[in-house]
Amino acid sequence: MMMKLEFENISELRSDVAEMLAKSIHEWAEKEVIPYRAQIDDEVEIADRALKKLFLDIGMQKLVVPEAKGGAGISFEDLPQVLLRSFEEIGKADAGIGFVLSALISASISSMGTEVFDYLSDKLSAGLCKIAIFPPQFGKSDFKGFELAKAVAVGDKIKLKGFGRPLNSGYDADIFAVFCNYSGISVAFVDAENVERSEQIKSTGLVASKNCDVRINAEIEKTRILTGDAWKKLYTYLNLCLSALCVGSAYDSCRILRDWAEKRTIRGKPLGDNTVDAAVIANVIREALEAKAVAQMLTKIMLEDRDDEEVYAFSVVAALKCSDSAFNSADRAMELMASQGYAREGLLEKQWRDAKSIRTLLNPSHLLLELSANYFGSKLW
Amino acid sequence: MEFARIREFESPLERYMAEIIRDWGEKYVIPHRRNFDEDWKEHRTIEPALEKLMVDYGIQTAVWPEEFGGWGLGSSDYFGSICARVMEEIGRYDTGIAVSVGVTLWPIFVIAVKPHINYDLCAEFAPLFMRKKLTMAANAMTEPQGGSDIENLDELKGKTIRTTAKLDGDEWVINGHKLWPTNSGGVADLFGVVCTTNPGVPDEKNFAYIYVPADLPGVKQGEPYRKAGMAADKNSDIWFENVRVPKRYRAWGEGLDAKYFRIIISTGCLGSAGMALGAMENIYEILFEKCSELRYRGRPLKENTAVAAVLADIAAEIEICRSAVYTYARMLDRPDYYGDRFSAEMIARGRALKLKVCDACCRVAERAMDLLGHYGIDRNYDVEKHWRDVKIIQLWMGGRQLCQMDVARYFYDCKQL
Structure with a gap:
């Protein structure tokens, strides 16, 4: 008997809210994404329309916005499992849309309990909104080897200057969450009017995330800045969202491979009955299951009373592992599917490009050094 | 910096070709390379680059024997080294163009490389490639049902090939469906087609390699597929429907x-x-x-x-x-x-x-x-x-x-x- 590909999350991570939302996202994917997926790269309006429906009609943009402001008001206690299920479903449909949403959700969660959250809640309630994360850039060595935007206090205001490439959505974001050097490492929230943008860059994948280089030259209220460990919280939630997104992507690669392999004969036998091919199929599935296990573990750890630093460090591991797995699943599935895998109409190659994009954007070489610093106290920067 | 190159292995022609390909690449590929992805179907920028290399620099004539106007690469003691160098140098600029060039030479290897030079077929097809016009070839091998089974000759001995060649008087009649050949989608002027003369029977004697000009009645090509990359390499379906070619267009005959x-x-x-x-x-x-x-x-x-x-x-x-x-x-x-x-x-x-x-x-x-x-x-x-x-x-x-x-x-x- 053939096993089903879906593998439910462990019982303690299941919740009615998470399942209800996942069902809505699944329906959204079936209606708004799957029928058009082969055209998404060429017809930008498809991703725009699907993103808008997900953000506004399903309400993912307002997931943490208080109910009084029209949001879902999901609490910290429910968030991790809701994010896990939601992003798994989004990852099966379009990783690019999920990537844009990951930035928005992690930036808004990192501000909860501060004045920035009030500002963001108003923005997120007012209509479609995208938040671009402007991370530390290649440059000098202000922040663990990277360069932070410059922040200088002038009276009640803070002057911000920076140049570089956001993680996502630089070309059409409404708000920029800018990593800057104010009172340590802080995250400043800047309206797009204060940002000069270059032409949109062409990227390998994640087409829903329209990016470009930006020049930030802004003066903001001090209430628009998050200090302390807020940046770690932002990255922790970003890593959870991306991990779950990658789980969904890996499962979709498995599904695409299975649907193709069922009809395929090689050397006179069904493809899966040839041991050399079965071994590859097994590795594709293994990658997806490993990603799922790690993403669930991160979710569970985030629900426990743990040290923030520890959770942050584990989230880095999870994001690295899950993005590796999503890429490896697609890459190895492509190995068997060959031309049917790298043909654009076959859908696998989109997962392949998107998964590689996420993995590259996570900057694995740097994150591994950071892990060494976290776990062994290496004095690296 | 230069990676290891054993100078004693290098032929004068190889070195010269490397120089001209680098000159070509800088002038005709690099200025357009970032737009190749958008040009996958039309080849508006890709074709002029190919034409320069194949016609003006003469690569399309390289393998044919000298007596037919070619460079005689097929008889060279540096056959492998020159092929490798040409692919390496073109690949440095664009591997899609490299495969498009390589696959044009590919079917010709079967009849124009020492010790198996078929002078009759060289006389027949070499003139096509001597024209001052971009002339490409393709190797029609893969079929819908079996992927790599066709190339798996040692194990399957042509058993799974479904494209058939039947002798009718002095002509082969070819019927079948091929997928994905490089230089299909309207690019190639000549196909080398893998056929069987006795479907389902695993015997290399039934394996037939037959040359088919692309403009013959019954040869139909589909629209190019869009792929993850390799925009310069066009691929499509090809259907052969009662395509008739002279008996002598079979490369060598049973077993060979x-x-x-x-x-x-x-x-x-x-x-x-x-x-x-x-x-x-x-x-x-x-x-x-x-x-x-x-x-x-x-x-x-x-x-x-x-x-x-x-x-x-x-x-x-x-x-x-x-x-x-x-x-x-x-x-x-x-x-x-x-x-x-x-x-x-x-x-x-x-x-x-x-x-x-x-x-x-x-x-x-x-x-x-x-x-x-x-x-x-x-x-x-x-x-x-x-x-x-x-x-x-x-x-x-x-x-x-x-x-x-x-x-x-x-x-x-x-x-x-």
Whole structure:
């Protein structure tokens, strides 16, 4: 008997809210994404329309916005499992849309309990909104080897200057969450009017995330800045969202491979009955299951009373592992599917490009050094 | 910096060709390369680059014997080395163009490479390639039902081929459906078509390699497919419906077609490895520049030990791969020392080379992208284009699995794979 590909999350991570939302996202994917997926790269309006429906009609943009402001008001206690299920479903449909949403959700969660959250809640309630994360850039060595935007206090205001490439959505974001050097490492929230943008860059994948280089030259209220460990919280939630997104992507690669392999004969036998091919199929599935296990573990750890630093460090591991797995699943599935895998109409190659994009954007070489610093106290920067 | 090149292996012609290809690449490819992806269907910028190389520089005439106006590469003692060098140098600029060029020469190898030169067929088809007009060829091999089964000659002996060739008087009548040949989609003027004269029977005598001009009645080509990369390589369906060609268009005849067809496997592996090597070298050049420019921890990226370690791994892969490619090329140069180019031994060595070099190339491209962070996925940095392109090289010609089986069969004397 053939096993089903879906593998439910462990019982303690299941919740009615998470399942209800996942069902809505699944329906959204079936209606708004799957029928058009082969055209998404060429017809930008498809991703725009699907993103808008997900953000506004399903309400993912307002997931943490208080109910009084029209949001879902999901609490910290429910968030991790809701994010896990939601992003798994989004990852099966379009990783690019999920990537844009990951930035928005992690930036808004990192501000909860501060004045920035009030500002963001108003923005997120007012209509479609995208938040671009402007991370530390290649440059000098202000922040663990990277360069932070410059922040200088002038009276009640803070002057911000920076140049570089956001993680996502630089070309059409409404708000920029800018990593800057104010009172340590802080995250400043800047309206797009204060940002000069270059032409949109062409990227390998994640087409829903329209990016470009930006020049930030802004003066903001001090209430628009998050200090302390807020940046770690932002990255922790970003890593959870991306991990779950990658789980969904890996499962979709498995599904695409299975649907193709069922009809395929090689050397006179069904493809899966040839041991050399079965071994590859097994590795594709293994990658997806490993990603799922790690993403669930991160979710569970985030629900426990743990040290923030520890959770942050584990989230880095999870994001690295899950993005590796999503890429490896697609890459190895492509190995068997060959031309049917790298043909654009076959859908696998989109997962392949998107998964590689996420993995590259996570900057694995740097994150591994950071892990060494976290776990062994290496004095690296 | 130059990676290992054994000067004693290098022919004067090879060095000269490398120079002209670099000149061509800088003038006709680099200015347009970042727009090739958008040009996948029309080839408005790709075709002029191909035309320059094939017609003006004469590459389309290279393999044909000198008496028919060609360069006589098929009779050269540097046949393998020159093929490898041409693929390496073109691959440095664009592996899609490299395969398009390589596959034009490919079907000709069966009839124009020493010791199997079919002078009658050379006389028939060489003039097509001597015209001052872009002339391309294609190898119509893969079929819808079986993927790499067609190339898996040693095991299946042509059993799964469904494209049929029936003799009717002095003509072959060909019927069948092929998928994915490079230079299909309206590009090729001549096809080398893999057929069977007795469907379902595993016997190499039934394997027929027949030349079919693309403009004959009954040859129908579909629209090109869109792929992850390799925009310069057009692929489509081809249908042969009661296509009639003279009996003499069969390359050699019973048994010999299958025997000499195998040169397509050994040279295909060499060409694939050569162009993958060229792509790796270009990635190295890009990394050299960008890792000197981008700064991390107060110094150029390349001056950080963790980054330098990855850069070193990449350089080591290229250094070793180049040595391997030219070792195999030299072995193909000298069948008097190393055996026929179509022998099981040379095919196994070729499969091993393709397996190893293509894996290395994919790994190099992946790691280069990771090093460059968000510039790695930026199409203006070119690395990601190579990454999309070289994955396709790894997967064609039966992909990793068929390479593995051929290698295991030879090196471990497996009888039941």
